[in-house]
Amino acid sequence: MSPAEELATCQAALAGALGEAPTVGGAAPDPAGAAAPAGDAWLEVPAARWREACRAARDLPELGFDFLRSLAGVDRPEAGRIDVVAHLFSYRHRRALVLRTSLERAAPELDSVAQVWPAADWHERELWDLLGVRLRGHPDLRRLLLPEDWPGHPLRKDWQEPAEYRGIPTRREARATAGELAKQTYLAPRGLGRDPAGGQPDGGGGA
Amino acid sequence: MSAAGDRPIIEAGPEGGFALGPLDGLLNLARKHSLWYLLFGTACCAIELMQTGGPRADADRFGFLFRPTPRQADVLILAGTITYRMASRIRRLHEQMAEPRYVIAMGSCANTGGLFQGSYSVVKGGDLIVPVDVYIPGCPPRPEALLEGLMLLQQKVEREPYLRKIRGELPLPADPWPAGKECKE
Ligand code: SF4
Numbered sequence: 190m191s192p193a194e195e196l197a198t199c200q201a202a203l204a205g206a207l208g209e210a211p212t213v214g215g216a217a218p219d220p221a222g223a224a225a226p227a228g229d230a231w232l233e234v235p236a237a238r239w240r241e242a243c244r245a246a247r248d249l250p251e252l253g254f255d256f257l258r259s260l261a262g263v264d265r266p267e268a269g270r271i272d273v274v275a276h277l278f279s280y281r282h283r284r285a286l287v288l289r290t291s292l293e294r295a296a297p298e299l300d301s302v303a304q305v306w307p308a309a310d311w312h313e314r315e316l317w318d319l320l321g322v323r324l325r326g327h328p329d330l331r332r333l334l335l336p337e338d339w340p341g342h343p344l345r346k347d348w349q350e351p352a353e354y355r356g357i358p359t360r361r362e363a364r365a366t367a368g369e370l371a372k373q374t375y376l377a378p379r380g381l382g383r384d385p386a387g388g389q390p391d392g393g394g395g396a
Numbered sequence: 397m398s399a400a401g402d403r404p405i406i407e408a409g410p411e412g413g414f415a416l417g418p419l420d421g422l423l424n425l426a427r428k429h430s431l432w433y434l435l436f437g438t439a440c441c442a443i444e445l446m447q448t449g450g451p452r453a454d455a456d457r458f459g460f461l462f463r464p465t466p467r468q469a470d471v472l473i474l475a476g477t478i479t480y481r482m483a484s485r486i487r488r489l490h491e492q493m494a495e496p497r498y499v500i501a502m503g504s505c506a507n508t509g510g511l512f513q514g515s516y517s518v519v520k521g522g523d524l525i526v527p528v529d530v531y532i533p534g535c536p537p538r539p540e541a542l543l544e545g546l547m548l549l550q551q552k553v554e555r556e557p558y559l560r561k562i563r564g565e566l567p568l569p570a571d572p573w574p575a576g577k578e579c580k581e
Contacts, residue, residue, distance in 0.1 A: 335517055336481045343516040350516055354480050361508055361520035 199286050202252050206245035231287035239290050240300040247305055253281040260312035262320040264346050271297045301327035319344040420559045428550040429459035434469035439476025441503040441536040453539035460546050466492035472499045474506035474522040483525050490526045500545050501528045504535045
């Protein structure tokens with residue numbers, strides 16, 4: 190089966206499950222399969238039906254996408270959107286699929302698919318951490334890579350790096366003096382990694 | 397037989413040897429040959445750190461033994477990229493070490509943030525969070541370079557007026573964290 194046919198098969202199967210056909214986006218695969226497409230084509234799913242579509246992609250026998258390769262986000266400030274892209278693979282059919290959905294950039298929210306593919310758990314935490322996408326129904330939506338009290342979501346294109354984080358300068362202009370080191374507050378007096386305002390532990394289990 | 401400054405004179409004889417010198421020098425002689433480092437690494441440099449402890453570079457022969465707990469360690473080797481999330485842990489480890497304690501920044505990342513300087517999540521140098529005694533360039537430094545750094549630290553230890561410091565006649569190395577500010581659990 191050519192990539193174009195495979196995509197059409199997936200589209201038809203998902204259309205059957207959702208009651209509406211997902212649109213094809215990106216470089217349409219060459220029907221003859223001769224020239225390699227410029228990138229993967231994808232199926233665009235409405236955000237409201239994201240979990241449904243993912244579940245169908247996993248469970249329908251003709252799709253059988255049992256493996257989540259990656260789940261990532263794209264910030265498009267000029268369009269006011271944040272896109273979420275899932276790369277799937279089916280071991281049964283030896284076939285890949287890209288699913289994509291688009292969210293309102295001002296308040297991006299999406300249903301978690303951690304129940305569909307457990308691998309999505311940490312990917313979604315990363316989505317929250319770096320792009321600020323809230324995942325509804327996620328079992329444990331904490332930041333993955335950055336400290337809990339980090340300001341903002343740094344993969345947003347308009348994110349500005351603050352001059353310091355808890356007293357540690359974020360630019361290397363000079364070696365910190367003893368006095369500057371003394372002013373740093375990131376090691377709170379009580380308990381490791383709890384922010385002074387009494388917020389959440391930052392997931393470090395203590396030392 | 398020669399004596400340089402506070403360094404003790406060591407003589408070996410047929411009936412055994414003797415060492416003669418100021419007590420400071422003798423203590424430093426013992427201290428510099430038992431600089432135990434904390435087995436701790438945060439990124440790829442830690443692989444070279446392990447290699448340095450292995451049989452080929454054999455850091456043990458200088459008295460550099462690794463310890464698995466900061467409470468028994470004299471030297472903290474910052475081996476690898478330091479993220480802001482890790483910074484508080486490193487600071488905590490450093491505070492758990494007893495004075496006198498030393499810090500070696502190993503590799504570009506620990507020196508300046510290295511190739512991750514432009515990253516939002518990486519601390520731009522270990523000396524922004526703990527006081528550093530020796531900087532070792534390289535990405536990663538070879539075990540030889542780390543050994544050289546450790547030997548430089550030995551030279552520093554050797555020259556310290558240790559006894560006068562612990563007797564309180566000289567201030568301890570500028571303590572950036574005044575007593576009572578932290579860790580008063
Ligand atoms: S200096 Fe190089 S080898 Fe060392 S931690 Fe950084 S990137 Fe890795």
